[in-house]
Amino acid sequence: MTIRVLVVDDSSFIRKRIAEILDQEQDIEIAGYAANGAEAVRKTQELRPDVITMDVEMPVMDGISATKQIMRDCPTPILMFSVSTQAGAKATLDALEAGAMDFLPKQLNEINGDVEVAKRLLRVRVLGLGGQSARFRQQRRVLSAATPSFRTPPPAPTPAPNGAVPAPRFRRVGARDLRLVAIASSTGGPVALQKILLEIPATFPLPILLVQHMPGSFTKSFAERLNQICKIRVKEAEHGDELRAGVAYLAPGGFQMELSEGARKTLVVRESRAGENYRPCADVTFGSIAKNLSGKVLAVVLTGMGSDGKLGAEKLKAAGASVWAQNEESCIVYGMPKAIVDANLADGVFDLNEMANELKSL
Incomplete structure:
Protein backbone atom coordinates (compact mmCIF):
# COMPACT_ATOMS: atom_id res chain seq x y z
CA MET A 1 0.00 0.00 0.00
CA THR A 2 1.39 3.38 -1.04
CA ILE A 3 0.83 6.23 1.44
CA ARG A 4 0.12 9.53 -0.35
CA VAL A 5 1.28 12.61 1.58
CA LEU A 6 0.39 16.29 1.32
CA VAL A 7 3.27 18.42 2.64
CA VAL A 8 2.18 21.78 4.09
CA ASP A 9 4.66 24.51 5.07
CA ASP A 10 5.15 28.14 4.09
CA SER A 11 8.88 27.52 3.56
CA SER A 12 9.77 25.96 0.22
CA PHE A 13 13.04 24.79 1.77
CA ILE A 14 11.21 22.91 4.53
CA ARG A 15 8.72 21.41 2.05
CA LYS A 16 11.61 20.13 -0.07
CA ARG A 17 13.44 18.79 3.00
CA ILE A 18 10.42 16.85 4.24
CA ALA A 19 9.77 15.47 0.76
CA GLU A 20 13.39 14.30 0.43
CA ILE A 21 13.16 12.45 3.75
CA LEU A 22 9.85 10.80 2.88
CA ASP A 23 10.95 9.89 -0.66
CA GLN A 24 13.52 7.51 0.83
CA GLU A 25 10.63 5.19 1.73
CA GLN A 26 9.31 3.32 -1.32
CA ASP A 27 5.82 3.04 0.18
CA ILE A 28 5.46 6.82 0.52
CA GLU A 29 4.49 9.08 -2.38
CA ILE A 30 4.32 12.89 -2.26
CA ALA A 31 0.81 13.75 -3.47
CA GLY A 32 1.33 17.50 -3.42
CA TYR A 33 2.41 20.64 -1.58
CA ALA A 34 0.69 23.60 0.08
CA ALA A 35 2.24 26.86 1.27
CA ASN A 36 -0.48 27.89 3.74
CA GLY A 37 -3.51 26.53 5.58
CA ALA A 38 -6.08 27.71 3.06
CA GLU A 39 -4.21 25.99 0.24
CA ALA A 40 -3.94 22.87 2.43
CA VAL A 41 -7.72 22.77 2.90
CA ARG A 42 -8.30 23.11 -0.85
CA LYS A 43 -5.69 20.52 -1.85
CA THR A 44 -6.93 18.05 0.74
CA GLN A 45 -10.30 18.13 -1.01
CA GLU A 46 -8.69 17.84 -4.45
CA LEU A 47 -5.98 15.24 -3.79
CA ARG A 48 -7.49 13.16 -0.94
CA PRO A 49 -4.09 12.33 0.59
CA ASP A 50 -3.67 9.58 3.18
CA VAL A 51 -1.57 11.78 5.48
CA ILE A 52 -0.87 15.51 5.82
CA THR A 53 2.28 16.97 7.38
CA MET A 54 1.31 20.40 8.70
CA ASP A 55 3.24 23.40 9.96
CA VAL A 56 1.62 25.51 12.70
CA GLU A 57 2.67 29.07 11.87
CA MET A 58 1.73 30.03 8.29
CA PRO A 59 0.31 33.07 6.48
CA VAL A 60 -3.27 33.33 5.15
CA MET A 61 -4.45 30.50 7.44
CA ASP A 62 -2.48 28.91 10.25
CA GLY A 63 -2.10 25.17 10.75
CA ILE A 64 -4.54 24.94 13.67
CA SER A 65 -7.35 26.64 11.74
CA ALA A 66 -6.59 24.47 8.71
CA THR A 67 -6.68 21.32 10.86
CA LYS A 68 -10.10 22.24 12.26
CA GLN A 69 -11.51 22.82 8.77
CA ILE A 70 -9.97 19.65 7.33
CA MET A 71 -11.33 17.56 10.20
CA ARG A 72 -14.77 19.03 9.60
CA ASP A 73 -14.86 18.72 5.81
CA CYS A 74 -12.45 15.95 4.82
CA PRO A 75 -11.02 14.10 7.87
CA THR A 76 -7.41 13.10 7.20
CA PRO A 77 -4.61 12.00 9.57
CA ILE A 78 -2.42 15.04 10.26
CA LEU A 79 1.14 15.06 11.60
CA MET A 80 2.01 18.49 13.01
CA PHE A 81 5.46 20.03 13.03
CA SER A 82 6.12 22.41 15.91
CA VAL A 83 8.96 24.48 17.29
CA SER A 84 10.16 23.37 20.72
CA THR A 85 9.29 26.50 22.66
CA GLN A 86 6.62 27.13 25.27
CA ALA A 87 4.50 28.91 22.66
CA GLY A 88 5.18 26.10 20.19
CA ALA A 89 4.15 23.48 22.74
CA LYS A 90 0.89 25.32 23.43
CA ALA A 91 0.16 25.60 19.71
CA THR A 92 0.86 21.89 19.24
CA LEU A 93 -1.52 20.94 22.05
CA ASP A 94 -4.14 23.21 20.46
CA ALA A 95 -3.59 21.42 17.15
CA LEU A 96 -4.06 18.01 18.79
CA GLU A 97 -7.31 19.23 20.33
CA ALA A 98 -8.33 20.43 16.87
CA GLY A 99 -7.93 16.89 15.53
CA ALA A 100 -4.28 16.36 14.57
CA MET A 101 -3.20 12.79 15.28
CA ASP A 102 0.49 13.21 16.06
CA PHE A 103 3.35 15.70 16.11
CA LEU A 104 7.12 15.98 15.85
CA PRO A 105 9.56 18.82 16.59
CA LYS A 106 10.30 20.84 13.48
CA GLN A 107 14.01 20.60 14.22
CA LEU A 108 14.35 16.83 13.86
CA ASN A 109 17.68 16.72 15.68
CA GLU A 110 15.78 17.70 18.84
CA ILE A 111 14.08 14.29 18.94
CA ASN A 112 17.10 12.39 20.23
CA GLY A 113 20.17 14.14 18.84
CA ASP A 114 20.57 11.72 15.93
CA VAL A 115 19.23 13.21 12.70
CA GLU A 116 19.21 9.89 10.81
CA VAL A 117 17.19 8.22 13.58
CA ALA A 118 14.83 11.20 13.53
CA LYS A 119 14.37 10.88 9.76
CA ARG A 120 13.49 7.19 10.13
CA LEU A 121 11.04 8.11 12.89
CA LEU A 122 9.35 10.62 10.59
CA ARG A 123 8.91 7.96 7.90
CA VAL A 124 7.62 5.43 10.45
CA ARG A 125 5.11 7.95 11.83
CA VAL A 126 3.82 8.77 8.34
CA LEU A 127 3.51 5.08 7.44
CA GLY A 128 1.71 4.40 10.70
CA LEU A 129 -0.75 7.24 10.23
CA GLY A 130 -1.31 6.31 6.60
CA GLY A 131 -2.18 2.78 7.60
CA GLN A 132 -4.87 4.23 9.87
CA SER A 133 -6.39 6.62 7.31
CA ALA A 134 -9.42 4.57 6.25
CA ARG A 135 -10.34 3.64 9.82
CA PHE A 136 -9.67 7.20 10.96
CA ARG A 137 -12.14 8.63 8.43
CA GLN A 138 -14.75 6.10 9.49
CA GLN A 139 -14.13 6.91 13.15
CA ARG A 140 -14.54 10.63 12.54
CA ARG A 141 -17.88 9.94 10.85
CA VAL A 142 -18.99 7.89 13.84
CA LEU A 143 -17.89 10.58 16.30
CA SER A 144 -19.61 13.31 14.33
CA ALA A 145 -22.83 11.29 14.53
CA ALA A 146 -22.63 11.66 18.35
CA THR A 147 -23.22 8.00 19.09
CA PRO A 148 -23.52 7.16 22.80
CA SER A 149 -20.62 5.68 24.72
CA PHE A 150 -20.50 1.96 25.28
Whole structure:
Protein backbone atom coordinates (compact mmCIF):
# COMPACT_ATOMS: atom_id res chain seq x y z
CA MET A 1 0.00 0.00 0.00
CA THR A 2 1.39 3.38 -1.04
CA ILE A 3 0.83 6.23 1.44
CA ARG A 4 0.12 9.53 -0.35
CA VAL A 5 1.28 12.61 1.58
CA LEU A 6 0.39 16.29 1.32
CA VAL A 7 3.27 18.42 2.64
CA VAL A 8 2.18 21.78 4.09
CA ASP A 9 4.66 24.51 5.07
CA ASP A 10 5.15 28.14 4.09
CA SER A 11 8.88 27.52 3.56
CA SER A 12 9.77 25.96 0.22
CA PHE A 13 13.04 24.79 1.77
CA ILE A 14 11.21 22.91 4.53
CA ARG A 15 8.72 21.41 2.05
CA LYS A 16 11.61 20.13 -0.07
CA ARG A 17 13.44 18.79 3.00
CA ILE A 18 10.42 16.85 4.24
CA ALA A 19 9.77 15.47 0.76
CA GLU A 20 13.39 14.30 0.43
CA ILE A 21 13.16 12.45 3.75
CA LEU A 22 9.85 10.80 2.88
CA ASP A 23 10.95 9.89 -0.66
CA GLN A 24 13.52 7.51 0.83
CA GLU A 25 10.63 5.19 1.73
CA GLN A 26 9.31 3.32 -1.32
CA ASP A 27 5.82 3.04 0.18
CA ILE A 28 5.46 6.82 0.52
CA GLU A 29 4.49 9.08 -2.38
CA ILE A 30 4.32 12.89 -2.26
CA ALA A 31 0.81 13.75 -3.47
CA GLY A 32 1.33 17.50 -3.42
CA TYR A 33 2.41 20.64 -1.58
CA ALA A 34 0.69 23.60 0.08
CA ALA A 35 2.24 26.86 1.27
CA ASN A 36 -0.48 27.89 3.74
CA GLY A 37 -3.51 26.53 5.58
CA ALA A 38 -6.08 27.71 3.06
CA GLU A 39 -4.21 25.99 0.24
CA ALA A 40 -3.94 22.87 2.43
CA VAL A 41 -7.72 22.77 2.90
CA ARG A 42 -8.30 23.11 -0.85
CA LYS A 43 -5.69 20.52 -1.85
CA THR A 44 -6.93 18.05 0.74
CA GLN A 45 -10.30 18.13 -1.01
CA GLU A 46 -8.69 17.84 -4.45
CA LEU A 47 -5.98 15.24 -3.79
CA ARG A 48 -7.49 13.16 -0.94
CA PRO A 49 -4.09 12.33 0.59
CA ASP A 50 -3.67 9.58 3.18
CA VAL A 51 -1.57 11.78 5.48
CA ILE A 52 -0.87 15.51 5.82
CA THR A 53 2.28 16.97 7.38
CA MET A 54 1.31 20.40 8.70
CA ASP A 55 3.24 23.40 9.96
CA VAL A 56 1.62 25.51 12.70
CA GLU A 57 2.67 29.07 11.87
CA MET A 58 1.73 30.03 8.29
CA PRO A 59 0.31 33.07 6.48
CA VAL A 60 -3.27 33.33 5.15
CA MET A 61 -4.45 30.50 7.44
CA ASP A 62 -2.48 28.91 10.25
CA GLY A 63 -2.10 25.17 10.75
CA ILE A 64 -4.54 24.94 13.67
CA SER A 65 -7.35 26.64 11.74
CA ALA A 66 -6.59 24.47 8.71
CA THR A 67 -6.68 21.32 10.86
CA LYS A 68 -10.10 22.24 12.26
CA GLN A 69 -11.51 22.82 8.77
CA ILE A 70 -9.97 19.65 7.33
CA MET A 71 -11.33 17.56 10.20
CA ARG A 72 -14.77 19.03 9.60
CA ASP A 73 -14.86 18.72 5.81
CA CYS A 74 -12.45 15.95 4.82
CA PRO A 75 -11.02 14.10 7.87
CA THR A 76 -7.41 13.10 7.20
CA PRO A 77 -4.61 12.00 9.57
CA ILE A 78 -2.42 15.04 10.26
CA LEU A 79 1.14 15.06 11.60
CA MET A 80 2.01 18.49 13.01
CA PHE A 81 5.46 20.03 13.03
CA SER A 82 6.12 22.41 15.91
CA VAL A 83 8.96 24.48 17.29
CA SER A 84 10.16 23.37 20.72
CA THR A 85 9.29 26.50 22.66
CA GLN A 86 6.62 27.13 25.27
CA ALA A 87 4.50 28.91 22.66
CA GLY A 88 5.18 26.10 20.19
CA ALA A 89 4.15 23.48 22.74
CA LYS A 90 0.89 25.32 23.43
CA ALA A 91 0.16 25.60 19.71
CA THR A 92 0.86 21.89 19.24
CA LEU A 93 -1.52 20.94 22.05
CA ASP A 94 -4.14 23.21 20.46
CA ALA A 95 -3.59 21.42 17.15
CA LEU A 96 -4.06 18.01 18.79
CA GLU A 97 -7.31 19.23 20.33
CA ALA A 98 -8.33 20.43 16.87
CA GLY A 99 -7.93 16.89 15.53
CA ALA A 100 -4.28 16.36 14.57
CA MET A 101 -3.20 12.79 15.28
CA ASP A 102 0.49 13.21 16.06
CA PHE A 103 3.35 15.70 16.11
CA LEU A 104 7.12 15.98 15.85
CA PRO A 105 9.56 18.82 16.59
CA LYS A 106 10.30 20.84 13.48
CA GLN A 107 14.01 20.60 14.22
CA LEU A 108 14.35 16.83 13.86
CA ASN A 109 17.68 16.72 15.68
CA GLU A 110 15.78 17.70 18.84
CA ILE A 111 14.08 14.29 18.94
CA ASN A 112 17.10 12.39 20.23
CA GLY A 113 20.17 14.14 18.84
CA ASP A 114 20.57 11.72 15.93
CA VAL A 115 19.23 13.21 12.70
CA GLU A 116 19.21 9.89 10.81
CA VAL A 117 17.19 8.22 13.58
CA ALA A 118 14.83 11.20 13.53
CA LYS A 119 14.37 10.88 9.76
CA ARG A 120 13.49 7.19 10.13
CA LEU A 121 11.04 8.11 12.89
CA LEU A 122 9.35 10.62 10.59
CA ARG A 123 8.91 7.96 7.90
CA VAL A 124 7.62 5.43 10.45
CA ARG A 125 5.11 7.95 11.83
CA VAL A 126 3.82 8.77 8.34
CA LEU A 127 3.51 5.08 7.44
CA GLY A 128 1.71 4.40 10.70
CA LEU A 129 -0.75 7.24 10.23
CA GLY A 130 -1.31 6.31 6.60
CA GLY A 131 -2.18 2.78 7.60
CA GLN A 132 -4.87 4.23 9.87
CA SER A 133 -6.39 6.62 7.31
CA ALA A 134 -9.42 4.57 6.25
CA ARG A 135 -10.34 3.64 9.82
CA PHE A 136 -9.67 7.20 10.96
CA ARG A 137 -12.14 8.63 8.43
CA GLN A 138 -14.75 6.10 9.49
CA GLN A 139 -14.13 6.91 13.15
CA ARG A 140 -14.54 10.63 12.54
CA ARG A 141 -17.88 9.94 10.85
CA VAL A 142 -18.99 7.89 13.84
CA LEU A 143 -17.89 10.58 16.30
CA SER A 144 -19.61 13.31 14.33
CA ALA A 145 -22.83 11.29 14.53
CA ALA A 146 -22.63 11.66 18.35
CA THR A 147 -23.22 8.00 19.09
CA PRO A 148 -23.52 7.16 22.80
CA SER A 149 -20.62 5.68 24.72
CA PHE A 150 -20.50 1.96 25.28
CA ARG A 151 -18.42 -0.68 26.96
CA THR A 152 -16.74 -3.39 24.93
CA PRO A 153 -16.62 -6.74 26.70
CA PRO A 154 -13.20 -8.27 27.29
CA PRO A 155 -11.97 -10.50 24.45
CA ALA A 156 -12.92 -14.15 24.49
CA PRO A 157 -10.44 -16.12 26.63
CA THR A 158 -7.92 -18.24 24.78
CA PRO A 159 -8.71 -21.95 25.20
CA ALA A 160 -6.24 -23.94 27.29
CA PRO A 161 -4.31 -26.80 25.63
CA ASN A 162 -6.83 -29.32 27.02
CA GLY A 163 -9.67 -27.44 25.35
CA ALA A 164 -11.05 -25.94 28.54
CA VAL A 165 -11.93 -22.24 28.37
CA PRO A 166 -10.93 -20.27 31.46
CA ALA A 167 -13.48 -17.98 33.08
CA PRO A 168 -13.48 -14.35 31.89
CA ARG A 169 -11.06 -12.22 33.90
CA PHE A 170 -13.08 -9.03 34.07
CA ARG A 171 -13.53 -7.75 37.59
CA ARG A 172 -14.51 -4.39 38.94
CA VAL A 173 -11.92 -2.84 41.26
CA GLY A 174 -12.33 -0.23 43.95
CA ALA A 175 -10.02 2.24 45.65
CA ARG A 176 -9.73 -0.06 48.67
CA ASP A 177 -8.09 -2.67 46.41
CA LEU A 178 -5.56 -0.20 45.02
CA ARG A 179 -2.68 2.07 45.94
CA LEU A 180 -1.93 3.49 42.50
CA VAL A 181 -3.29 4.05 38.98
CA ALA A 182 -0.84 4.10 36.05
CA ILE A 183 -1.86 5.24 32.56
CA ALA A 184 0.17 4.85 29.34
CA SER A 185 -0.52 6.43 25.95
CA SER A 186 1.12 7.62 22.75
CA THR A 187 -0.43 8.82 19.47
CA GLY A 188 -3.81 10.34 20.30
CA GLY A 189 -2.94 10.23 23.98
CA PRO A 190 -2.98 13.93 24.90
CA VAL A 191 -6.64 14.30 23.94
CA ALA A 192 -7.57 10.93 25.48
CA LEU A 193 -5.78 11.76 28.74
CA GLN A 194 -7.46 15.14 28.92
CA LYS A 195 -10.86 13.57 28.41
CA ILE A 196 -10.28 11.04 31.20
CA LEU A 197 -8.61 13.33 33.72
CA LEU A 198 -11.32 15.97 33.37
CA GLU A 199 -13.79 13.46 34.83
CA ILE A 200 -11.75 12.59 37.92
CA PRO A 201 -12.91 14.43 41.06
CA ALA A 202 -10.64 16.41 43.36
CA THR A 203 -11.32 13.83 46.09
CA PHE A 204 -9.81 10.97 44.03
CA PRO A 205 -8.17 8.74 46.67
CA LEU A 206 -5.17 7.52 44.68
CA PRO A 207 -2.04 8.91 43.01
CA ILE A 208 -1.86 8.59 39.21
CA LEU A 209 1.25 8.06 37.08
CA LEU A 210 1.03 9.20 33.44
CA VAL A 211 3.39 7.98 30.71
CA GLN A 212 2.76 9.83 27.44
CA HIS A 213 5.24 9.57 24.55
CA MET A 214 6.16 13.24 24.18
CA PRO A 215 9.38 15.30 23.85
CA GLY A 216 10.74 16.95 26.96
CA SER A 217 10.03 20.43 25.61
CA PHE A 218 6.30 19.60 25.60
CA THR A 219 5.57 17.66 28.80
CA LYS A 220 5.83 20.63 31.15
CA SER A 221 3.35 22.65 29.08
CA PHE A 222 1.05 19.65 28.79
CA ALA A 223 1.08 19.10 32.56
CA GLU A 224 0.41 22.79 33.19
CA ARG A 225 -2.53 22.76 30.77
CA LEU A 226 -4.06 19.71 32.44
CA ASN A 227 -3.53 21.23 35.87
CA GLN A 228 -5.43 24.37 34.81
CA ILE A 229 -8.51 22.51 33.59
CA CYS A 230 -8.68 19.40 35.81
CA LYS A 231 -10.08 19.10 39.33
CA ILE A 232 -7.10 17.02 40.48
CA ARG A 233 -3.58 18.41 40.54
CA VAL A 234 -1.39 17.51 37.55
CA LYS A 235 2.36 18.11 37.49
CA GLU A 236 5.42 17.09 35.53
CA ALA A 237 7.13 14.45 37.68
CA GLU A 238 10.35 15.39 39.45
CA HIS A 239 12.95 13.13 41.00
CA GLY A 240 12.02 12.48 44.63
CA ASP A 241 8.32 13.37 44.32
CA GLU A 242 6.37 11.60 47.05
CA LEU A 243 3.14 10.04 45.79
CA ARG A 244 0.01 11.77 47.05
CA ALA A 245 -3.67 10.98 46.53
CA GLY A 246 -5.42 13.14 43.96
CA VAL A 247 -2.20 14.10 42.16
CA ALA A 248 -1.27 12.96 38.64
CA TYR A 249 2.45 12.83 37.82
CA LEU A 250 3.37 13.14 34.12
CA ALA A 251 6.65 11.47 33.15
CA PRO A 252 9.02 14.12 31.75
CA GLY A 253 9.88 13.69 28.09
CA GLY A 254 13.38 12.44 27.41
CA PHE A 255 13.63 10.61 30.74
CA GLN A 256 12.37 7.49 32.48
CA MET A 257 10.02 7.53 35.47
CA GLU A 258 10.16 4.69 37.99
CA LEU A 259 8.68 3.93 41.38
CA SER A 260 11.26 3.72 44.13
CA GLU A 261 11.90 0.76 46.38
CA GLY A 262 11.11 0.82 50.11
CA ALA A 263 8.06 1.68 52.17
CA ARG A 264 8.08 5.40 51.32
CA LYS A 265 6.98 5.51 47.70
CA THR A 266 8.70 8.25 45.72
CA LEU A 267 9.46 8.76 42.05
CA VAL A 268 12.80 8.18 40.41
CA VAL A 269 13.40 10.27 37.28
CA ARG A 270 16.50 9.07 35.45
CA GLU A 271 18.30 9.08 32.12
CA SER A 272 17.39 6.35 29.63
CA ARG A 273 19.55 3.27 29.26
CA ALA A 274 20.51 1.21 26.23
CA GLY A 275 17.55 -0.73 24.85
CA GLU A 276 14.89 1.65 26.21
CA ASN A 277 13.41 2.77 22.92
CA TYR A 278 10.89 5.26 24.29
CA ARG A 279 11.66 8.20 26.55
CA PRO A 280 9.52 7.93 28.66
CA CYS A 281 8.72 4.23 28.33
CA ALA A 282 5.58 2.61 29.77
CA ASP A 283 7.33 -0.76 30.10
CA VAL A 284 9.95 0.83 32.36
CA THR A 285 7.38 2.53 34.59
CA PHE A 286 5.04 -0.48 34.72
CA GLY A 287 7.94 -2.81 35.45
CA SER A 288 9.13 -0.73 38.40
CA ILE A 289 5.59 -0.62 39.79
CA ALA A 290 5.23 -4.39 39.52
CA LYS A 291 8.52 -4.82 41.38
CA ASN A 292 7.83 -2.36 44.18
CA LEU A 293 4.06 -2.25 44.74
CA SER A 294 2.84 -5.83 44.34
CA GLY A 295 -0.64 -6.17 42.81
CA LYS A 296 -2.40 -3.16 44.32
CA VAL A 297 -2.33 -1.34 41.00
CA LEU A 298 -4.63 -0.52 38.10
CA ALA A 299 -2.77 -0.07 34.79
CA VAL A 300 -4.58 1.57 31.87
CA VAL A 301 -3.30 1.44 28.28
CA LEU A 302 -4.72 4.01 25.87
CA THR A 303 -4.37 4.85 22.17
CA GLY A 304 -0.91 4.74 20.62
CA MET A 305 1.35 3.17 18.01
CA GLY A 306 3.47 0.15 18.80
CA SER A 307 3.29 -2.11 21.84
CA ASP A 308 4.92 -0.12 24.64
CA GLY A 309 3.32 -1.18 27.92
CA LYS A 310 2.77 -4.83 26.99
CA LEU A 311 5.92 -6.19 28.68
CA GLY A 312 5.29 -4.07 31.74
CA ALA A 313 1.65 -5.17 31.84
CA GLU A 314 2.76 -8.80 31.82
CA LYS A 315 4.85 -8.11 34.94
CA LEU A 316 1.98 -6.28 36.59
CA LYS A 317 -0.44 -9.12 35.86
CA ALA A 318 2.00 -11.63 37.30
CA ALA A 319 2.07 -9.52 40.48
CA GLY A 320 -1.74 -9.52 40.68
CA ALA A 321 -2.53 -6.11 39.21
CA SER A 322 -5.54 -5.22 37.03
CA VAL A 323 -5.09 -3.99 33.45
CA TRP A 324 -7.59 -2.07 31.32
CA ALA A 325 -7.30 -1.27 27.61
CA GLN A 326 -9.04 1.28 25.41
CA ASN A 327 -11.23 -0.27 22.73
CA GLU A 328 -10.45 -0.07 19.02
CA GLU A 329 -13.45 2.07 18.09
CA SER A 330 -12.43 5.00 20.31
CA CYS A 331 -8.66 4.82 19.64
CA ILE A 332 -6.90 7.18 17.29
CA VAL A 333 -4.33 4.41 16.75
CA TYR A 334 -5.18 0.91 17.97
CA GLY A 335 -1.63 -0.27 18.62
CA MET A 336 -0.69 -0.25 22.30
CA PRO A 337 -4.15 -1.37 23.52
CA LYS A 338 -4.27 -4.04 20.80
CA ALA A 339 -1.02 -5.50 22.10
CA ILE A 340 -2.62 -5.79 25.55
CA VAL A 341 -5.81 -7.37 24.21
CA ASP A 342 -4.03 -9.78 21.84
CA ALA A 343 -1.82 -10.98 24.72
CA ASN A 344 -4.99 -11.69 26.76
CA LEU A 345 -3.83 -9.28 29.48
CA ALA A 346 -6.91 -7.05 29.60
CA ASP A 347 -9.24 -7.33 32.57
CA GLY A 348 -11.53 -4.86 30.85
CA VAL A 349 -11.76 -3.17 27.44
CA PHE A 350 -13.56 0.16 27.45
CA ASP A 351 -14.73 2.94 25.20
CA LEU A 352 -12.93 6.15 26.18
CA ASN A 353 -16.07 7.68 27.72
CA GLU A 354 -16.75 4.53 29.71
CA MET A 355 -13.11 4.39 30.78
CA ALA A 356 -13.45 7.87 32.27
CA ASN A 357 -16.60 6.85 34.12
CA GLU A 358 -15.02 3.67 35.46
CA LEU A 359 -12.03 5.61 36.81
CA LYS A 360 -14.32 8.26 38.25
CA SER A 361 -16.29 5.54 40.06
CA LEU A 362 -13.17 4.53 42.00
